[in-house]
Amino acid sequence: MSTETFEKWYREDRLPHIFCTGCGNGTVMNCTIKAVDAMGWEIDDTIFVSGIGCSSRAPGYISTDSLHTTHGRALAFATGVKMANPDLHVVVFTGDGDLAAIGGNHFIHACRRNIDLTVICMNNMIYGMTGGQGSPCTPVGKISTTTPYGAAEPAFDLTELAVAAGANYAARWTSYHVAELIKAIRAGLETPGLSFIEAMVQCPTAYGRRNKFRQVGEQVEYMRSHAMLLQKKRRLEEQGKDVPDDMFTVGEFVRRYRPAMGVPK
């Protein structure tokens, strides 16, 4: 059944794609396609919008109408598409640099407006497409081409940012947790209002190579072992126990039903 789904939704004439060996973006694309198909949406009613970067090359491989826009502005274009024709289902693919750096303003306003979009951010903690420069999500101390002495600036927590700005659904999973990622994307697609799903992905070529992850599998293993469920983290904090610094939280951060814009009647 999956094979037919993939054959239907992917532009088979353009595969194999340009992503590197072991890139997590391919996995997140698979999960998104699975979730979109499970929603029962038609190819002709779904629009994918993306910015610039490795993550944003994804719509070029999917059979729907798609808009590959300028760096950081995917949410502005997606807002226009959705408001002009609310019956279309709009899904946005972005990356950590595209969303948090140049697109930061559009991100917080899209969350504030709570416009009925689903935003899937493939956070590989680096600017992959352009060769490995640091991004606002590169953790402190990590190496990239523009932070050769280790990143000095603290990193964003994108999901918390989405929650604070008012998104209706915010969740974070990794490209290892495929089943939960599909469920989270499905929940996001179903929730009216802005749904933000952050997928931590591995970037073996730019991030992994410079930060001591020799194999693709090592980085995925790191994500598996350092992902802590949100409920567990809250429980540890209540009990006053220490949460190790290098663990990051995964899970559904918020699901609420604030009034949303652009919902079809």
Next chain:
Amino acid sequence: MQGNAACCEGALAAGCTFFGGYPITPSTEIAELMALKMPKRGGVFIQMEDEIASIGAVIGASWTGARAMTATSGPGFSLMMENLGYAVMTETPCVVVNIQRGGPSTGQPTMSAQGDMLQCRFGSHGDISTIALVPSTVQEMFDLTVKAFNLADRFRVPAFLMSDETIGHMREKISIPDSVEIIRRKEPKPGMLTYEAEEDMVPGFPTFGKGYRAHITGLTHNERGYPEATNPELHEALVRRLVDKVESRRHEIADYDAVNTGAETAFITYGPSTRTVRQVLHDHPDETIGHLNLRIVWPFPEDTLKLFPNAKTFIVPELNLGQMAREIQRHVTGQRVISMGRLGGTIHTPAELYDKVQEVA
């Protein structure tokens, strides 16, 4: 009514159903009137967080088939440049109204200027070609807005209404017709690829949601729309087509008035200076002073200069330091071009222009 209000009425008459904007003096009235009138007609008004988001939303809306526009002024116009280049590359029709004000930078928000004339043609990076219309009366604010939508849809290119604070804020009586001519976007023929074009170099428009399954990207793309950024011949062919589709028709779409074509001295004007020259001609009807009023400034119709065969001097009064005078200078065949640039926000006086004629004659 006010010039800005006439622009709004023109857009609504032309079938505009999406306005995404950001307030900036002196174009704020357009946004305010759109906020009032759009929802009543079932359209969408959205105030975006900045001008970059405004033009982004306009382009996104245009892809769903809506006629979309935004209105801004100098500083916002500079912000929009990247996305306007995107609209040219992806061949998205949209209308951008620029009510020009004193620049550079924050400049004179409440005074008039025409300092963005070269920017609308050359502002975005790379080689592009766009269409710029310039109104000189409030009636033209209405008519040229309608024309902007039609030209944008016909050529699949952003069309600019380069007005200024004088025309935008002045009040005159206008007449609004019951219906206006609407030229819609071309439908793609079945079997044709996303960016495949016929002799007019304009491909059919694959509206989103209708099953065309088009991939639209700002990267250099082949006729299917797929990015192919490292192919030199493809890129050259693509950019030449984007430029030629507009430039090759510049004389067909040229919109101008040519008065006293036998004169030896002629004014070439656009925008508020047209009004001053008309006053000069009115005050001195016995003298032969020629006047060429351009309503479509880009693509520049250089053959209109040939309409003045006896002219030895062209005088170009404009509210900038000679931006269009440069372009005219490129095209003259031996005539003298005198640029009368004026800054500060107030327009030329008839006496000033008449004195110049006497001086050069």
Next chain:
Amino acid sequence: MRLVIDERRCKGCNLCTTVCPYHIFQEGRHLNERGVIVPVLDRPERCTNCRLRHLYGRQLCGACQLICPDQAIYWEEEDPYAAEKVVIEY
């Protein structure tokens, strides 16, 4: 059903070797003509989807297909009377 790795798409990242619950995917040893070391299948008849897809009428497991970034894994129908190894559960 039969488990197949599409060698035109596989880029040799070996993520499938980490997720399969039966360790059917093992790291390969030989380069193919594209220069990629494609994983080899160790007794693929143990794959749940291969064995029980027709019984249950829907996709089972499928973790490998989902995690493969290159969409290189798929199942196809086998020829009706082809020889196959059978695993008997009792």
